[in-house]
Amino acid sequence: MDFNEIEKEYFSLQEKLSNPELVLDNKKYAEISKRFSLLQKAIERINDLKKVQKEIKDNQEILKKEKDKEIKDLAEEEIKKLEKKEEELKNEIEKIINSENSSGNEVLIEIRAGAGGEEAALFAKDLFEMYQKYIQKKDWKMNVLFCNLTDLGGFKEISFEVIGEGVEDCLKYESGVHRVQRIPETEKSGRIHTSTASVVVLPKPKESDIQINPEDIRVDVFRASGPGGQYVNRRESAVRITHIPTGIVVTSQSARTQVANRENAMSVLRARLYDLQKEKEEKELSKEKKEKTGRRMRAEKIRTYNFPQDRITDHRIKKSWGHIEEILQGDLDPIIEALKEGLK
Secondary structure, three states, rough: OHHHHHHHHHHHHHHHHOOOHHOOOHHHHHHHHHHHHHHHHHHHHHHHHHHHHEEEEEEEEHHOOOHHHHHHHHHHHHHHHHHHHHHHHHHHHHHHHHOOOOOOOEEEEEEEEEEOOOHHHHHHHHHHHOOOOOOOOOOEEEEEEEEEEEEOOOOOEEEEEEEOOOOHHHHHHHEEEEEEEOOOOOOOOOOOOOEEEEEEEEHHHEEEHOOHHHHHHHEEEEEEEOOOOOOOOOOOOEEEEEOOOOOEEEEEEEOOOHHHHHHHHHHHHHHHHHHHHHHHHOOOOOOOHHHHHHHOOOOEEEEEOOOOOOEEEEEEOEEEEHHHHHOOOOOHHHHHHHHHHHOO
């Protein structure tokens, strides 16, 4: 596989997407955007591959020049590890290029702080880190699209995409209001506080599933500001897209380029519009079936994290688990498997 050709195609598509006239051709814009998103993921892995190849070359130079046996042995050992990583990245890039987005293998997750002020924002961050660790354990890929941090490091809001085999099947039951009961670090009198955060899991639709009229959107470009840490790229322009008919507003600020941020924001917008469409369809279902599925009731309290009692309770299946700290470290499988069985 010629990685140089992939890079050439990527930058060529990036230039085409920068042309405002392209938006007028909805079909062509969708086709190019889809290919660009695919190549964007491949480019990230290619950059990782280049770093690994440079490290291999550096260690090979050490073998040529170094006389100390111990150092040479270390260099040889490092080369073996790097060559293994090199092969893994090449396979991953090839898999990305040759893959088609399969249904159920991509979701968008949005977490927002609810009632409880700063403590709610800190809880939202705890939930994000729990999912992040779970995603790592599953060997899925994650890409943060937008975040809004508080001064104490909590999340007012964060959105991210997850890509991997069966992600929707595992994460779809996480939508709803999560409640935490604990003594905040800032609480001096030792009182237990109750705070909430909402989680929304949206399946990522194909471009063909949702057609967006270019005249229905307004695109604003701005510089990201405020705290954001590793999730904010202030050197490039952030993008905000407003869908005028519905009033939906989406923002992306984490990508390296304005074009990439725009595409990320469009992906989120398509997912939200697709979700609205599905919600309307579900309203036509019988009351009994809606109560059985339950998972689309965004305002319902689905789970409580009770720290004083070291207990997590999922209210939909009326089941509890201990060891909160282990679960927050990404040990979500017992809960997810119980939900799959109880809500099927």
